[in-house]
Amino acid sequence: MTEVQFKGHVSHEEFRKLELSLKKYGIEIIDDPKSVIVQKIKEIIKEIVYLEEKPDNSKISAYIAERMNLSYGHLSKIFSEVTYTSVENFYVLQRVERVKQLITEEKLTCTEVAWKMSYSSVAHLSSQFKKTTGLTPRAFQSIIERRNSSGSSSSQLQSK
Amino acid sequence: MKFLKPRLPGFVLASALVISIFTLLFAAGISYKQLQMASESEKMVVNSYRISVALQQLDLDTRNAETNQRGYLLTNDSSFLQSYFEAIQKVNQSTSQLDSLMSDNYQQSRLLDTLTSSVAKRINYLNEVLRLNNYKVTSTDTIKSLILKGRELMNISQTYIYDIKNDELKLLKRSEMLHENDIKLPPFLILFIVLFSLFVFIISFYKINSDLKDLAITNNQLLINNELFEHSEQIADISHWYLNIKENELTYSNNLYRLLGCKAGEFEPTFLNFLEFVHPDDRALVVEGNRKILDESLEAQMYYRIIRKDGVERHFRSMGKVISDTFGNKFSIGINADITEQHSKDKLIEEKIADLERSNKQLKTFNHIASHDLQEPVRKVQTFISRISDKELEVIPENVRDYITGIGKAAGRMQKFIEDMLLYSKTSMSDKVYETADLNEILENSKRDLSQLIEEKNVIFNTTSLPTVNAIPFQIQQLFNNLISNAIKYSRQDIVPIITIDSKLALGKDIPNTRDNTEKIYYEISFSDNGIGFEQRYAEKIFDLFFRLHTNSEYSGTGIGLSICKVIVENHRGYIKAESLSKYGSTFSIYLPA
Amino acid sequence: MKVDSLFILLADDDEDDCIFFRDALQEIRAKTDLTIVNDGSQLMQYLDNADNRVPDLVFLDLNMPVLNGINCLVEIRKKSRLKELAIAIYSTSSSDENVEEAFINGANIYIQKPNDFSVLKVILEHVITLNLQYNTSGLKKENFLLNINNIKSDEVSKT
Numbered sequence: 001m002t003e004v005q006f007k008g009h010v011s012h013e014e015f016r017k018l019e020l021s022l023k024k025y026g027i028e029i030i031d032d033p034k035s036v037i038v039q040k041i042k043e044i045i046k047e048i049v050y051l052e053e054k055p056d057n058s059k060i061s062a063y064i065a066e067r068m069n070l071s072y073g074h075l076s077k078i079f080s081e082v083t084y085t086s087v088e089n090f091y092v093l094q095r096v097e098r099v100k101q102l103i104t105e106e107k108l109t110c111t112e113v114a115w116k117m118s119y120s121s122v123a124h125l126s127s128q129f130k131k132t133t134g135l136t137p138r139a140f141q142s143i144i145e146r147r148n149s150s151g152s153s154s155s156q157l158q159s160k
Numbered sequence: 161m162k163f164l165k166p167r168l169p170g171f172v173l174a175s176a177l178v179i180s181i182f183t184l185l186f187a188a189g190i191s192y193k194q195l196q197m198a199s200e201s202e203k204m205v206v207n208s209y210r211i212s213v214a215l216q217q218l219d220l221d222t223r224n225a226e227t228n229q230r231g232y233l234l235t236n237d238s239s240f241l242q243s244y245f246e247a248i249q250k251v252n253q254s255t256s257q258l259d260s261l262m263s264d265n266y267q268q269s270r271l272l273d274t275l276t277s278s279v280a281k282r283i284n285y286l287n288e289v290l291r292l293n294n295y296k297v298t299s300t301d302t303i304k305s306l307i308l309k310g311r312e313l314m315n316i317s318q319t320y321i322y323d324i325k326n327d328e329l330k331l332l333k334r335s336e337m338l339h340e341n342d343i344k345l346p347p348f349l350i351l352f353i354v355l356f357s358l359f360v361f362i363i364s365f366y367k368i369n370s371d372l373k374d375l376a377i378t379n380n381q382l383l384i385n386n387e388l389f390e391h392s393e394q395i396a397d398i399s400h401w402y403l404n405i406k407e408n409e410l411t412y413s414n415n416l417y418r419l420l421g422c423k424a425g426e427f428e429p430t431f432l433n434f435l436e437f438v439h440p441d442d443r444a445l446v447v448e449g450n451r452k453i454l455d456e457s458l459e460a461q462m463y464y465r466i467i468r469k470d471g472v473e474r475h476f477r478s479m480g481k482v483i484s485d486t487f488g489n490k491f492s493i494g495i496n497a498d499i500t501e502q503h504s505k506d507k508l509i510e511e512k513i514a515d516l517e518r519s520n521k522q523l524k525t526f527n528h529i530a531s532h533d534l535q536e537p538v539r540k541v542q543t544f545i546s547r548i549s550d551k552e553l554e555v556i557p558e559n560v561r562d563y564i565t566g567i568g569k570a571a572g573r574m575q576k577f578i579e580d581m582l583l584y585s586k587t588s589m590s591d592k593v594y595e596t597a598d599l600n601e602i603l604e605n606s607k608r609d610l611s612q613l614i615e616e617k618n619v620i621f622n623t624t625s626l627p628t629v630n631a632i633p634f635q636i637q638q639l640f641n642n643l644i645s646n647a648i649k650y651s652r653q654d655i656v657p658i659i660t661i662d663s664k665l666a667l668g669k670d671i672p673n674t675r676d677n678t679e680k681i682y683y684e685i686s687f688s689d690n691g692i693g694f695e696q697r698y699a700e701k702i703f704d705l706f707f708r709l710h711t712n713s714e715y716s717g718t719g720i721g722l723s724i725c726k727v728i729v730e731n732h733r734g735y736i737k738a739e740s741l742s743k744y745g746s747t748f749s750i751y752l753p754a
Numbered sequence: 755m756k757v758d759s760l761f762i763l764l765a766d767d768d769e770d771d772c773i774f775f776r777d778a779l780q781e782i783r784a785k786t787d788l789t790i791v792n793d794g795s796q797l798m799q800y801l802d803n804a805d806n807r808v809p810d811l812v813f814l815d816l817n818m819p820v821l822n823g824i825n826c827l828v829e830i831r832k833k834s835r836l837k838e839l840a841i842a843i844y845s846t847s848s849s850d851e852n853v854e855e856a857f858i859n860g861a862n863i864y865i866q867k868p869n870d871f872s873v874l875k876v877i878l879e880h881v882i883t884l885n886l887q888y889n890t891s892g893l894k895k896e897n898f899l900l901n902i903n904n905i906k907s908d909e910v911s912k913t
């Protein structure tokens with residue numbers, strides 16, 4: 001995310017024009033301060049998830065609060081307001097997404113993923129995965145494989 | 161019966177014969193030679209004796225001559241003179257006899273010559289004396305000196321005779337020795353020949369006899385086998401044929417004719433004649449099959465139809481191949497079997513299976529549609545009820561509230577019922593795809609699926625390591641889920657529910673009340689709980705469909721869960737047993753083939 | 755980030771279910787616009803019309819007359835225009851085969867129609883929120899797979 005500050009006043013139409021033209025390049029404009037905060041939190045969480053080491057859950061909230069220079073309670077409230085979900089949920093969601101990525105792109109086994117993502121056991125990984133997606137990691141893997149082998153009519157472009 | 165390999169004149173036998181012949185010839189040759197030598201030496205002995213005799217005779221005759229001469233000199237009797245001339249003749253005879261006898265011995269011949277000459281001299285003197293005597297002129301002294309000279313010659317002759325005799329004696333002794341030796345061997349050889357021949361004869365006799373006996377036994381067995389064959393063929397509706405490929409001779413078993421509806425030997429066994437009976441549409445197949453056997457020496461199997469003599473169509477199965485016999489001749493042999501009964505049975509089975517599959521499919525579809533179409537209204541009822549908010553509920557009268565609650569509950573039961581029925585039919589009709597399933601994983605999945613319930617009731621699990629089995633994974637999962645959720649459902653209110661899951665091995669014959677009396681190995685997995693238990697006399701009935709031990713007000717339930725468990729276990733060719741000591745809990749044991 | 759209302763399209767032939775759906779949507783936090791069609795061909799007609807706004811989320815019943823859910827799914831996934839479209843199968847069935855078939859043919863979400871209204875609300879909220887995350891947080895739509903099956907009123911998922 002890049003922050004841009006307009007030097008002067010920008011009219012509503014101009015702003016819309018800018019928005020539309022940027023959209024062509026897949027760039028979105030966020031101009032609401034709360035949304036900005038939420039976006040930043042999301043990015044921090046993404047960073048944490050992609051780290052090799054999984055930090056303690058307790059440390060995450062502290063870490064975010066420190067990075068954002070705001071209290072965690074406050075951050076958490078804003079996050080829920082805007083996204084209708086909690087920071088913790090978002091964190092879990094991101095981890096599960098990473099698991100999905102590791103399974104589909106890097107073709108790791110569940111054991112390998114559990115180890116890489118610092119899950120306490122494969123069972124724990126399966127459990128969280130199933131809770132979040134309603135599918136077991138193996139079922140997920142099988143579905144993705146069969147989707148890809150039966151033709152790419154069901155493929156989707158990567159979202160922004 | 162052991163298969164006796166026919167003993168052909170092998171190499172061993174031929175060489176044994178040759179050796180025997182040579183041995184005999186050799187022995188005979190030696191005997192012959194020895195006998196020849198013996199007769200030779202015998203001849204020599206005889207010769208020697210004859211010479212001795214002749215010598216004696218010569219001596220005798222000369223003395224005889226002398227005696228007669230003296231007699232005549234003394235008496236002047238002419239009979240003496242006669243005898244004297246007879247004696248002289250005899251001497252000559254003896255001499256010539258000796259000559260011929262000793263002709264082959266040079267040394268002896270020389271001696272003989274000297275002897276002969278001295279004898280001749282002697283005779284001359286004798287004759288001289290006689291002549292002189294006749295003249296009466298001669299002085300007595302001349303006669304005396306002649307007689308004295310005669311006597312000297314006599315002595316010389318004697319010496320000669322003596323020498324010859326000695327020599328002959330020596331010769332005789334030697335000849336006799338040789339002869340003795342020569343005579344020693346032949347008897348032994350002849351004995352040997354006789355014994356050896358006897359030996360060979362006896363052995364040959366024994367062997368021939370034994371072979372003949374074996375042959376007789378084999379032949380007898382063959383006879384029996386043939387009978388068995390014919391009998392078996394008749395009973396089993398099979399027949400055989402064999403073809404001597406080189407001679408192109410085809411032989412049919414009697415039953416082959418019968419299977420074709422003919423009498424044994426009714427027609428000449430040829431392939432073409434057989435083909436006449438084959439259904440026209442199948443003839444090409446049979447020809448091709450036959451060709452494969454003969455030309456390519458492949459083992460061929462054919463299925464085709466024949467039309468019997470009485471016009472009835474029958475189904476045949478034939479197999480043929482090429483073999484070599486002990487003499488290296490190639491035969492093609494084959495079997496024709498009438499499989500009409502089996503064929504129609506098979507067809508019947510196929511039809512029945514098709515019917516079953518069709519009806520199964522129909523049932524499945526019916527089931528599927530029924531359950532979905534049944535579920536939808538039930539769901540609606542529940543949803544509508546769920547829409548009545550708490551606020552709205554507060555406003556309506558209590559009894560109406562109760563009715564609504566009742567409706568909801570009833571709908572809930574109906575839904576559970578439909579779900580369980582769906583599950584039951586799905587379990588019964590599933591395609592059985594087995595995979596290796598780690599039961600520990602299955603258990604973990606169950607715990608996770610029932611995690612909320614487990615947490616609520618604080619259930620404690622006591623589990624040991626479970627084996628990995630070959631099973632239909634989702635069914636085994638269902639089984640575990642059912643058994644564990646039952647254990648939790650029927651737990652006692654006042655104590656912490658403890659579920660113990662254990663595994664061990666069991667033998668088929670040890671499982672109570674089953675038809676398995678074998679040593680087949682099963683995994684015995686037991687689920688024990690400390691719940692409310694049940695009366696042991698219902699241990700079999702609880703697996704019946706819809707059977708319930710409690711009312712809905714006591715415990716909710718459809719009575720389908722354990723039936724599903726039983727179906728699952730039976731799908732795996734296993735067993736499920738229940739045991740309970742009433743209030744002390746229950747144990748459900750499942751047996752899965754290892 | 756847009757806090758505009760989410761455009762949701764429901765294809766279901768059952769009137770009652772449509773009413774439930776509409777009512778549930780109205781009672782959740784997220785702002786939504788709902789359009790309902792009653793069979794598959796109507797759905798495809800709507801989507802094929804380039805003048806129509808592409809929905810953010812489509813809920814598709816499996817057992818519709820004319821063109822059933824799976825057929826629609828396959829058709830939709832063929833159109834590049836609708837690549838971003840998140841599709842949720844909304845069905846009475848809960849069989850594993852149907853679930854797998856739906857996902858393999860391109861569905862993102864599979865929802866078994868609940869029998870409790872409040873559960874429906876929770877589900878819808880969860881789905882919408884998740885969809886939002888996928889749209890805004892750089893998550894791969896291809897991996898957006900959510901199976902909501904066999905939810906009972908007493909097992910409301912805590913999200």
